[in-house]
Amino acid sequence: MKMATLLKDLFPPYASLSGWSRRRTDRCILGFCLLGSVIVGITVLALANIAITELADPVHLFEVATSSEVVGSILLTFGAGLNAVLLLILFGTPLAYVLARSQPSRKKEMVESIIDIPLILPHTVAGLLVYLLFMRRGWLGAPLSDVGLAFEDAYPGTVVAMLFVASPFYINTMREGFEKVPVHLENVARTLGATRLQTFWKVTLPLSFRHMYNGSILAWGRAIGEFAAVIMIAYYPFIVSTLIYYSFTTDGIRTSRSIAFTVIIVSFAVFLVLRRLTRYVGRYDDRV
Amino acid sequence: MIEFDRVSLSLGQFALKDVSLTINEGDYYFIVGPSGAGKTVMLEAIAGLHQPGQGRVLLRGEDITATPPEKRRIGLVYQDYSLFPHMTVSDNIAFGLRLQGAKADAVRREVDALLRQFGIEHLAERHPLTLSGGEQQRVALARSIAVKPDILLLDEPLSALDPVTREKFMQDLARLHRERHLTVVQVSHERSEARRLGTRMAVIIDGRLVAEDRVATVLNAPKRPDVARFVGIENVLEGCVVENAGGLAVVDVAGLRFEAVTGAAPGERVSLCIRGQDVGIALSENPASSSRNALSGTVAGLVGNGPLVDVRVDCGVAINALLTERSVEELGIRPGSGVVVLIKASAIHVIAGDAGGPD
Numbered sequence: 001m002k003m004a005t006l007l008k009d010l011f012p013p014y015a016s017l018s019g020w021s022r023r024r025t026d027r028c029i030l031g032f033c034l035l036g037s038v039i040v041g042i043t044v045l046a047l048a049n050i051a052i053t054e055l056a057d058p059v060h061l062f063e064v065a066t067s068s069e070v071v072g073s074i075l076l077t078f079g080a081g082l083n084a085v086l087l088l089i090l091f092g093t094p095l096a097y098v099l100a101r102s103q104p105s106r107k108k109e110m111v112e113s114i115i116d117i118p119l120i121l122p123h124t125v126a127g128l129l130v131y132l133l134f135m136r137r138g139w140l141g142a143p144l145s146d147v148g149l150a151f152e153d154a155y156p157g158t159v160v161a162m163l164f165v166a167s168p169f170y171i172n173t174m175r176e177g178f179e180k181v182p183v184h185l186e187n188v189a190r191t192l193g194a195t196r197l198q199t200f201w202k203v204t205l206p207l208s209f210r211h212m213y214n215g216s217i218l219a220w221g222r223a224i225g226e227f228a229a230v231i232m233i234a235y236y237p238f239i240v241s242t243l244i245y246y247s248f249t250t251d252g253i254r255t256s257r258s259i260a261f262t263v264i265i266v267s268f269a270v271f272l273v274l275r276r277l278t279r280y281v282g283r284y285d286d287r288v
Numbered sequence: 289m290i291e292f293d294r295v296s297l298s299l300g301q302f303a304l305k306d307v308s309l310t311i312n313e314g315d316y317y318f319i320v321g322p323s324g325a326g327k328t329v330m331l332e333a334i335a336g337l338h339q340p341g342q343g344r345v346l347l348r349g350e351d352i353t354a355t356p357p358e359k360r361r362i363g364l365v366y367q368d369y370s371l372f373p374h375m376t377v378s379d380n381i382a383f384g385l386r387l388q389g390a391k392a393d394a395v396r397r398e399v400d401a402l403l404r405q406f407g408i409e410h411l412a413e414r415h416p417l418t419l420s421g422g423e424q425q426r427v428a429l430a431r432s433i434a435v436k437p438d439i440l441l442l443d444e445p446l447s448a449l450d451p452v453t454r455e456k457f458m459q460d461l462a463r464l465h466r467e468r469h470l471t472v473v474q475v476s477h478e479r480s481e482a483r484r485l486g487t488r489m490a491v492i493i494d495g496r497l498v499a500e501d502r503v504a505t506v507l508n509a510p511k512r513p514d515v516a517r518f519v520g521i522e523n524v525l526e527g528c529v530v531e532n533a534g535g536l537a538v539v540d541v542a543g544l545r546f547e548a549v550t551g552a553a554p555g556e557r558v559s560l561c562i563r564g565q566d567v568g569i570a571l572s573e574n575p576a577s578s579s580r581n582a583l584s585g586t587v588a589g590l591v592g593n594g595p596l597v598d599v600r601v602d603c604g605v606a607i608n609a610l611l612t613e614r615s616v617e618e619l620g621i622r623p624g625s626g627v628v629v630l631i632k633a634s635a636i637h638v639i640a641g642d643a644g645g646p647d
Contacts (some may be wrong), residue, residue: 103300180369182368184366184368184370185372186363187332187335187337187357187364187366187370188364188366188370188431188432189372189383190335190336190337190357190358191335191336191337191355191357191358191360191362191363191364191432191437191441192358192363192384192387192431192432193358193359193385193387193388193435193436194358194383194387195356196356198387203372204385206374207372207373207374227576251498282374
């Protein structure tokens, strides 16, 4: 991407493609760009490094990328992540709304701190917490395994570990979204005959949809990238991060690198599309 | 029609304290007060959006204290319009009708009729964020009356409008009140709006109801000095009655003697309320005048006030007079000019004692 195009995208009010070249360069913005480029640069270098190596042997890459083990693992990872997000939408959305609409208090601070626990814990600790709760003899794992829902080395274990580590991303984003919906809109809806639940469905939730979408993407990204928390409870079935680790420790660097490159390409493509779609989500001003 | 019976409620740091008032069917009722006095909270309490901690809210004699807002048939229009930004103008207006279960045809007919009535047919498919303030205000009003409420609550509906739109909207409100026989409760801090549209009014200061009566009574003959100041009486002077001869009292205000018509007895503390337009100014030391009060002073300042000029005169106490620009020019009044302030005894409204309760 050309520098001018990048700057135009980043700072539309200040720089147009033609205007940027005409006007004197803003040194402050240029300095910020140079500093920021360190982050982007490291990522690009890492990607270039792996891409050059992998593209030098496309036959091997294709073989690995299309193997049923890798395709199945990617689908499983994305599916489990989606499952975790759907559960977060179901359980996290009401919680986020209550937090957004409640007055500041110690109880609220306590609940918010509990929600943020997965953010501050080492992932292995998060995994251990999930394992202890959902293992066959765990407080929740025991009664649920009695009704046929096992978590150890099973798909539900993967989902619950992903849900645990991704929950703060969704709930916090959603809470911010609800906070941005003016209470006056809800009040007016109530006086027009809507119950509290109808108001939530018809006014608050549609106006928070953009945050719901962004929160879901963040949570999904966090979920599919999880490794440590997942292997504590569900080493099998292999999600991609487990598969890469397994392949690295058994087959060596070559195969694990090809799997990693495949995952990078697929994830990048999916997130690019999802990010692109955010432009069309939750816009209500038909002038723009 | 709607009655607050000793209602108290707390909302964070703010509290409504022991408010009792009655709004009659067909009233155009104004709730006025300074910013932060609790006007909007009171409006929201009428709508059922806040539960009183104490007291009752009655609608046609029936206790509706615990009735949720959706069952009260009370419409609400906020100062910020609060249109649903994700819906078109038509959908905003249809919102309440659809919730009532009206059929699609009926909803469309009603919405079209309201769009026509408010002259906003061309905005039907637009989203609210693309509308001007005046247009949004009309949509908000159309939406609130679409569900045919018994009472319409308006929270400072005119404050964000330009003068032309404001005037037109005032006419719309007056027409709506007249033609639909609506009971309207409007929050405002503009006394002129109350004078123009209102039938009755209440004054709220610091969460307390300090005055409630017909608009003219509250504005022209307030019963508390703080209400007098709030309703814009330029001169409110505290003093003590020195003597009273047949209803013409002499009141001592910081050493100055004022004559005023009142029944207050000697020794009683009173507040003298004098409107700026009731104060005359003369240049001569002995102007021939029927005014009982002639006080010498020095002009301390002049401030433009529309077509009038607010002349502040230091007579020992500060007296504000409202004169026309022409009078100021012809008299050659400027800061430092020596003048005589003239006030008729009958132009002074006297508030006796330290009135503490509502009017």
